Amino acid sequence: MEYRIVAEMAEPGGGxxxxxxxxxxxxVVAMCGRELDMSEKSLPSDAWGTERARPFCHTCGALFLREVPHGA
Ligand SMILES: [Zn+2]
Incomplete structure (x- = not known):
């Protein structure tokens, strides 16, 4: 298992x-503590910082940066 990016929808079940x-x-929850539907759309963690993964949760972004140094 690896880090992944999961969508939070404006309404449960889609939209x-x-x-x-x-x-x-x-x-089973996002890094920021948000409970997500893990069956929602997801992206590989390397999509972080790209246009595909916007808008991105600021809390998750900050925690991810600290936990997984890039360019290492
Ligand atoms: Zn988050």
Whole structure:
């Protein structure tokens, strides 16, 4: 399992995207603590910082940066 990015929808079960959150391997909530529907759309963690993964949860982004240093 790897980090992944899971969509938070504006309404349960679909509709429009609210924002993306980062989820730790095997976690059942986002890094920021938000409970997500893990069956929603997801992206690989390397989509973080790209146009595909916007808007992105600021809390998750900050935690992910600290936890997973890039360019290492
Ligand atoms: Zn988040």
């Amino acid at each position: 429009t995207l609210k924002e993306w959150h980062m989820v730790r391997p095997d976690a």
